[in-house]
Amino acid sequence: MTGLSRGLRGRTAMVTGGAQGIGAAVAERLCAEGCRVVILDISADAGRDTIARLHRQGHSAHLAVGNVTDTAAVDAAFAGVPASWATPTLLVNLAAGFVFKGVEATAADWHAALDPTIIGLSHVTRAFVAGLPERNADAAIVNMASISAHIAQEGYLTYNTGKAAVLGFTRCMAQDLAPRGIRVNSVSPGTVWNASNERFHREVLGLDRAAAEAAPEHGGRFLLRRFADPAEVAAPIAFLLSSEASFITGTDLPIDGGYLAV
Numbered sequence: 390m391t392g393l394s395r396g397l398r399g400r401t402a403m404v405t406g407g408a409q410g411i412g413a414a415v416a417e418r419l420c421a422e423g424c425r426v427v428i429l430d431i432s433a434d435a436g437r438d439t440i441a442r443l444h445r446q447g448h449s450a451h452l453a454v455g456n457v458t459d460t461a462a463v464d465a466a467f468a469g470v471p472a473s474w475a476t477p478t479l480l481v482n483l484a485a486g487f488v489f490k491g492v493e494a495t496a497a498d499w500h501a502a503l504d505p506t507i508i509g510l511s512h513v514t515r516a517f518v519a520g521l522p523e524r525n526a527d528a529a530i531v532n533m534a535s536i537s538a539h540i541a542q543e544g545y546l547t548y549n550t551g552k553a554a555v556l557g558f559t560r561c562m563a564q565d566l567a568p569r570g571i572r573v574n575s576v577s578p579g580t581v582w583n584a585s586n587e588r589f590h591r592e593v594l595g596l597d598r599a600a601a602e603a604a605p606e607h608g609g610r611f612l613l614r615r616f617a618d619p620a621e622v623a624a625p626i627a628f629l630l631s632s633e634a635s636f637i638t639g640t641d642l643p644i645d646g647g648y649l650a651v
């Protein structure tokens with residue numbers, strides 16, 4: 390872990406959707422790398438639990454409760470960064486709209502899908518960039534895409550459209566922000582075994598993790614024949630934020646156990 394700490398120690402990171410799931414693992418990993426972490430999340434209860442856990446581990450973590458689609462809440466989150474902390478120079482955009490609809494999707498469905506995933510992402514990025522110098526910012530952003538950004542999946546029109554847009558947003562932002570010394574990349578995980586996926590597989594498919602990973606149409610789609618743990622997504626995100634990735638911008642890193650390779 391120490392090799393990847395380069396450039397991360399003492400930095401302040403903003404992590405949206407960091408109260409649980411992959412985001413909580415990202416917050417924990419960045420704390421372990423020596424960052425101070427602000428979690429911006431709509432869930433106050435989950436956020437408080439995660440912050441309390443990070444504090445018990447001796448880390449510096451702060452919760453901003455808010456919706457990424459609400460510009461006032463986003464601005465308040467940046468304004469509320471503890472005064473003794475450095476200005477945030479690391480941003481991880483994980484909050485997303487989890488709406489899985491096909492052609493029947495209504496305007497409300499499309500807003501619920503795209504507003505957090507794309508409009509919210511743009512609000513947070515705008516507020517983050519506003520706090521950075523015009524040149525040599527030495528800052529980095531990682532946006533959360535998905536294997537769903539790259540493929541078609543039945544009934545996933547709304548979700549996959551949003552995730553595909555994250556790839557375009559990432560490339561355009563990388564171009565616009567490069568002159569200021571801000572790198573922008575995305576990651577595309579496959580299935581990550583968190584509480585929501587555990588619930589979905591159990592309640593909808595009647596499968597526990599071992600059974601789901603053994604099934605050809607689920608775990609069998611990954612070359613590694615298994616799902617990822619949240620920490621396995623957090624580690625490459627920490628890498629992309631670190632100075633180890635200083636010449637990487639405008640690209641997407643699949644974290645997918647080989648899913649997209651075949």
Ligand SMILES: NC(=O)c1ccc[n+]([C@@H]2O[C@H](COP(=O)([O-])OP(=O)(O)OC[C@H]3O[C@@H](n4cnc5c(N)ncnc54)[C@H](O)[C@@H]3O)[C@@H](O)[C@H]2O)c1
Nearest residue numbers: 406408409410411430431432456457484485505535580581
């Ligand atoms: N779990 C997977 O298999 C998987 C795979 C690929 C990509 N992803 C992506 O990873 C990210 C995290 O997913 P997860 O599975 O860990 O989800 P999760 O449901 O465990 O966590 C999502 C977090 O985002 C917060 N959130 C949701 N909408 C918000 C909003 N509008 N404003 C602020 N916070 C909001 C939630 O409160 C929650 O804490 C998402 O972008 C998701 O699309 C997940």
